Amino acid sequence: MRRHSIARCIAIAMFGYILLSPFKGMAEGRDLTAQKLKSMLDSGQKMFLLNPLSDIEFNEGHIPGSVNIPLHTIMRSDKLPEDKDTLIVTYCLSPQ
Template sequence: MSNVTAVPAAPSAEALKHFEDEFTFETDCSDVHAAAQSGGFDFVLLDVRSHQLYNEGHLPGAISLPHGKIIASKLEAYPQDTLFVTYCAGPHCNGAARGAVRLAKLGRPVKIMAGGVTGWLDEGYSLERALEPA
């Protein structure tokens, strides 16, 4: 018996609910890219890394707001039902989740973009550099 099979898989009905529910918590690089290519976002894309990393390269259309700086006053310009999508460096980083927690605590709808910058680059998409420092 391997470590893979040592714990049995969930019953199919439970697995279905679990995997369907994941889509309410996250999106992926391809879907974010498609939204950007369609002419605009119907969400706010937040780069929750440091301003320095944002300036070195970020997803097109992203706003720099480090996760530790997410507070109510920074969100006042956005209607309460605005969906925020957070991303960070990649799967090795928990900044996107930290940002999502802060947004959820403020009562804001939020999803994480799975893969972060690493996933974005792996998909073959390019980054923008900041024209003016964030």
């Protein structure tokens, strides 16, 4: 998996927050640790996992069940949940 700079991940997260703020899950702007997200997934909590990276980066590795909507296509995507009460969790690669 390619390494990405901290600045790039922060920029993606910020753009995701700005573009998706009308949705309840993003409007709250909560940060999750990997452990907390795993716990939520293991418990079966309903959520929409959004990976805003490119198709190539998504194919290099992603959380099973996540949906790839590249950042530059989010506003015209029909993949986002219609129910605005759906928790949207946006993630990208973490720096290693």
